[in-house]
Amino acid sequence: MRPEDILLRTPAGICCRIGGFHIDPTRAVEKAVITHAHGDHARAGHGAVLATQETLDLMRLRYGESFAGSTQAIRYGEAVGLGDARVTLHPAGHVLGSAQVAIEANGLRIVASGDYKTVVDPTCVAFELVACNVFITEATFGLPVFRHGNADAEIAKLLRSVALFPDRAHLVGAYSLGKAQRVMALIRKTGYDQPIYLHGAMEKITRYYESRGIALGDLRLVKDARKAELAGTITLAPPSATADLWTRRFPDPLTAFASGWMRVRARARQRGIELPLVISDHADWDGLCATIAATGAGEIWVTHGQEDALVHWCRSKGLTARPLALVGYGDEDEETALPAAQEAGP
Ligand SMILES: [Zn+2]
Ligand SMILES: [Zn+2]
Numbered sequence: 629m630r631p632e633d634i635l636l637r638t639p640a641g642i643c644c645r646i647g648g649f650h651i652d653p654t655r656a657v658e659k660a661v662i663t664h665a666h667g668d669h670a671r672a673g674h675g676a677v678l679a680t681q682e683t684l685d686l687m688r689l690r691y692g693e694s695f696a697g698s699t700q701a702i703r704y705g706e707a708v709g710l711g712d713a714r715v716t717l718h719p720a721g722h723v724l725g726s727a728q729v730a731i732e733a734n735g736l737r738i739v740a741s742g743d744y745k746t747v748v749d750p751t752c753v754a755f756e757l758v759a760c761n762v763f764i765t766e767a768t769f770g771l772p773v774f775r776h777g778n779a780d781a782e783i784a785k786l787l788r789s790v791a792l793f794p795d796r797a798h799l800v801g802a803y804s805l806g807k808a809q810r811v812m813a814l815i816r817k818t819g820y821d822q823p824i825y826l827h828g829a830m831e832k833i834t835r836y837y838e839s840r841g842i843a844l845g846d847l848r849l850v851k852d853a854r855k856a857e858l859a860g861t862i863t864l865a866p867p868s869a870t871a872d873l874w875t876r877r878f879p880d881p882l883t884a885f886a887s888g889w890m891r892v893r894a895r896a897r898q899r900g901i902e903l904p905l906v907i908s909d910h911a912d913w914d915g916l917c918a919t920i921a922a923t924g925a926g927e928i929w930v931t932h933g934q935e936d937a938l939v940h941w942c943r944s945k946g947l948t949a950r951p952l953a954l955v956g957y958g959d960e961d962e963e964t965a966l967p968a969a970q971e972a973g974p
Pocket of ligand 2: 958
């Protein structure tokens with residue numbers, strides 16, 4: 629059996645024909661295995677959805693009760709038989725509930741990573757390395773220029789700025805699902821115990837994180853605060869909100885943005901970001917290369933981002949590699965065209 633007999637590329641995304649399901653399909657399908665709840669991976673309208681409990685809950689928060697015909701939650705490591713395939717989910721370290729999908733058939737194991745990172749994140753279970761024959765890796769930051777560095781050092785930069793400008797409100801743009809909660813947890817890790825303010829669009833998801841045991845301290849809504857009270861405080865908001873009229877409710881706002889793209893100075897300047905914070909929920913170049921090597925896979929399929937450089941790197945290491953060139957996947961940090969209210973769903 630060849631890998632292509634287990635998984636193939638279709639217009640709706642990666643399909644496991646012998647198992648009768650798609651992984652993170654970009655169109656409505658009969659049966660979907662979903663890696664995590666970000667909008668480009670988790671869409672509404674599938675017949676049946678199999679995912680972790682957290683991913684199903686987050687999809688429900690975003691899309692409403694009837695987001696799928698039926699759902700099945702499985703735990704990390706729990707095996708289910710789908711057609712002639714055996715499927716398990718393993719932590720991807722990307723956001724709460726995120727999973728890699730391992731598919732086994734005829735002694736061959738293929739792992740589809742979904743989005744992943746291998747650095748520690750206090751808001752989700754750490755990435756698990758799964759040995760496999762074929763590894764399907766994302767490549768959002770698949771260029772050697774992308775080295776994310778230390779997220780704690782970026783948070784220290786933010787707190788230094790807050791101390792230095794006690795009259796200014798610090799607005800931190802951060803994607804509503806995952807990034808925002810990670811930034812809050814990293815701030816709390818330093819011992820910072822002042823209230824942290826939230827844009828209304830991230831309230832539901834943040835409360836859900838707390839309900840899963842992730843302590844984020846004293847959180848308040850911006851809409852309940854007086855302007856003067858926001859001086860010298862930190863507010864988390866969807867990236868698009870930090871550039872619109874909403875910022876008028878803050879005294880002398882200073883705009884930050886937590887994203888892997890902040891490594892590129894021009895991007896920060898374009899967006900009018902005063903304080904770029906290089907904090908990413910995706911593996912950087914070194915993380916991608918190290919993970920690919922560690923899986924022991926002889927064949928690598930590259931998708932979701934900057935595919936060519938990573939394919940080239942794999943081949944230089946003697947691995948078989950190919951770009952999948954799937955359409956329909958983006959990077960959550962770049963979804964800035966969405967009005968803030970839409971980012972958290974209905
Ligand atoms: Zn994602
Ligand atoms: Zn993604």
